[in-house]
Amino acid sequence: MKTIKVGMLGIGNVGSGTYLALEMNSASIEKSAGVHLEIAKILNRRPEAKRAVEVPPEKYTADPYEIINDPEIEIIIEVMGGIEPASTYMADALRAGKHVVTANKAALAVNGEMLQKLAMENHVMLRFEASVGGGIPIINAVADPLVSNQYDEVLGILNGTTNYILTHMTEEGADYADVLKKAQELGFAEPDPTADVEGIDAANKLSILLSLVFGARVLPKDIPTEGISRISGADIAAAKEQGCKIKLIARAAKTDKGLEYSVRPTLLPKEHPLAGVNNEFNAVFLKGNAVDELMFYGRGAGALPTASAVWGDLIEVGKEIAKGAAYDLVVAGGPAEA
Ligand SMILES: NC(=O)c1ccc[n+]([C@@H]2O[C@H](COP(=O)([O-])OP(=O)(O)OC[C@H]3O[C@@H](n4cnc5c(N)ncnc54)[C@H](OP(=O)(O)O)[C@@H]3O)[C@@H](O)[C@H]2O)c1
Numbered sequence: 001m002k003t004i005k006v007g008m009l010g011i012g013n014v015g016s017g018t019y020l021a022l023e024m025n026s027a028s029i030e031k032s033a034g035v036h037l038e039i040a041k042i043l044n045r046r047p048e049a050k051r052a053v054e055v056p057p058e059k060y061t062a063d064p065y066e067i068i069n070d071p072e073i074e075i076i077i078e079v080m081g082g083i084e085p086a087s088t089y090m091a092d093a094l095r096a097g098k099h100v101v102t103a104n105k106a107a108l109a110v111n112g113e114m115l116q117k118l119a120m121e122n123h124v125m126l127r128f129e130a131s132v133g134g135g136i137p138i139i140n141a142v143a144d145p146l147v148s149n150q151y152d153e154v155l156g157i158l159n160g161t162t163n164y165i166l167t168h169m170t171e172e173g174a175d176y177a178d179v180l181k182k183a184q185e186l187g188f189a190e191p192d193p194t195a196d197v198e199g200i201d202a203a204n205k206l207s208i209l210l211s212l213v214f215g216a217r218v219l220p221k222d223i224p225t226e227g228i229s230r231i232s233g234a235d236i237a238a239a240k241e242q243g244c245k246i247k248l249i250a251r252a253a254k255t256d257k258g259l260e261y262s263v264r265p266t267l268l269p270k271e272h273p274l275a276g277v278n279n280e281f282n283a284v285f286l287k288g289n290a291v292d293e294l295m296f297y298g299r300g301a302g303a304l305p306t307a308s309a310v311w312g313d314l315i316e317v318g319k320e321i322a323k324g325a326a327y328d329l330v331v332a333g334g335p336a337e338a
Contacts, residue, residue: 001030004318005040007067007098009089010080014103014130015042016052017303018077018310023053029311033318041067043080052303068093075317077310078102087111094118094126099321101313103130103306109207109220125320127313132205133158135305136298137312138284142212149288153253154213158205160280160300161196162228162248164188166265167278169236170245176231188280198227199248199263206250206263213286214252216259226264239267245275 008015019039022029030036044051044060067073068089076093078100080086087107090100095118102108108115108131119126129139133156157163161183168179180197183189195201203220210216228248239246249266252259268275273295277283282300287293299305 001034001036002322003036003038004075004321005038005070005073006075006077006314007041007043007070007073008039008077008079009043009064009067009086010078011042011044011051011053011055012079012081013052013303014079014306014310015077017307018079019053019055021304021307021311025311029315033315033322035318035322037075037314037318039077040073041070043067064089065092068096068098073098074321075099075101075314077314078104078107079310080104081106083107083110087115090115090126091118094122094124097122097124099125099127099317101127101310101317103128103310105131105201105204105208109204112208112211113217125317127317128208129313130306130309132208133282133284133296133298134160134300134302135308136282136284136296136300137309138296139208139212140312140316141296142209142286146286146288146291146294149290151213151254151286151288153251154209154284154286155274156202156206156209156250156284157247157274157277157282158202158250158284158300159196159199159248160282161189161193162199162202163277163282164280165197166228166231166236166246166248169231169233170240173233173237175233176229196227197229199225200227202248202250202263206252206261209250209284210252210259210261214254214259216252218261224262224264226262228265231265235265242267243270244268245270247274247277249274 042059043064045062047060076098078090083106086104093100164183165179203223203225207220210218244267246265247268250263252261283297285295
C-alpha cells in the first residue's frame with residue numbers, strides 16, 4: 001500500500017486531536033483512503049512543552065519550511081490558527097505543490113480566495129471542512145451532494161461558547177458575567193473570550209458560508225456583527241415571555257434588496273429547529289430550492305470532533321492522490337465574486 005507523508009503545522013488542541021484520531025482509527029482511515037497516511041513531521045515551536053499526545057521527538061521541527069519544502073511530504077495540515085503566519089505558510093505550501101487541509105476560519109475568511117486561486121494554479125487541493133462547525137460536515141455537503149441547489153437563506157449557530165452562555169442564562173436565569181466565568185472555568189470559553197462573545201468567530205465562519213452557499217465574497221469586517229456581551233438576564237426573561245429564545249444567529253439571505261447578512265443576537269420562536277440547539281452545540285439550517293429544509297447539528301469545536309473533519313478531508317485528498325487526480329473542485333456557486 002502506498003504511503004503518503006503528511007506534515008502538520010501546530011500541535012495544540014486540534015493538532016493533538018488529529019494525531020490522536022490517527023492512532024485511534026488508523027485501520028479505518030487506511031481502509032477508506034486506500035493509502036497509508038503518515039504524519040511524518042510536525043511544526044512545534046516549543047519542543048519542551050507538554051503536549052496532549054506523545055509524539056516521537058524526531059517528528060518535531062521548529063522550522064515550518066522544513067515541512068513546506070520537504071519533497072517527500074505531499075499534504076500539509078494547518079492547525080496553527082491566526083491569519084498570519086498561517087496564510088503565508090499555506091500559500092507557500094500550495095506553491096510548493098502540497099495539498100493543504102486547514103481548520104483555520106480566520107485565515108480563510110480573509111485569504112480564502114487567494115488560497116483557492118493558488119490551489120487551482122498549482123493543481124493541488126485546498127480543503128477546509130473543519131473551519132465551519134467543527135465536526136459538522138457542512139462544507140463538503142454544500143460543495144458536493146447539495147451542489148445542485150440554490151438557497152434563499154442560511155442560518156447558523158456557529159459558536160459554541162456563546163451558545164453555551166446563552167443556554168445557561170436561559171435555563172438558570174443567570175447573568176452574562178457569571179455564566180461567562182463558569183464557562184471559562186469549564187474550558188468552554190477562552191481566557192480572552194472577545195472573538196467568541198463579540199461574534200467575530202461567527203462572522204469568520206459566515207464569510208466562508210457566504211462564499212460557498214451564495215458565491216459571494218464578503219470579508220468578516222463587512223458583516224454587521226453584534227455579540228452577546230450586552231445581553232442581560234432581563235432580555236432573556238422578556239424573550240421567554242414572548243415564547244422565544246435568544247440565540248446568536250449568523251444569517252445570510254437573498255432579499256428584494258439583495259444579499260443581506262449579519263451576526264446578531266436573535267429572537268427565535270421556541271418551535272424553530274435552531275431554538276432546540278443548546279449548550280456548546282452548533283447547527284446550520286438551510287433551505288435549498290430542491291432539497292427544501294435541512295439542518296446539520298453537532299459539535300462545533302473540540303479536539304476530536306474537529307479532528308474528525310480534518311481526517312475526512314485528509315482521506316479525500318489521499319484517495320485523489322492515489323487515483324492521480326488530486327486537484328480540487330471550486331466551491332459551490334463557482335469562484336467567489338470580487
Ligand atoms: N479548538 C477547536 O475546537 C477548533 C475547532 C474548529 C477549528 N479550530 C481552528 O483550528 C486552529 C487551531 O486551533 P487550536 O484550538 O488547536 O489552537 P491552539 O490550541 O492554540 O493550537 C495552535 C498550535 O499552533 C502553534 N502555533 C501557533 N502560532 C504559531 C507560530 N507562529 N509558529 C509555530 N507554531 C505556532 C501553537 O504553538 P504553542 O503551543 O507553542 O502555542 C499550537 O501548537 C485554529 O485555526 C482554530 O480556529 C479550532
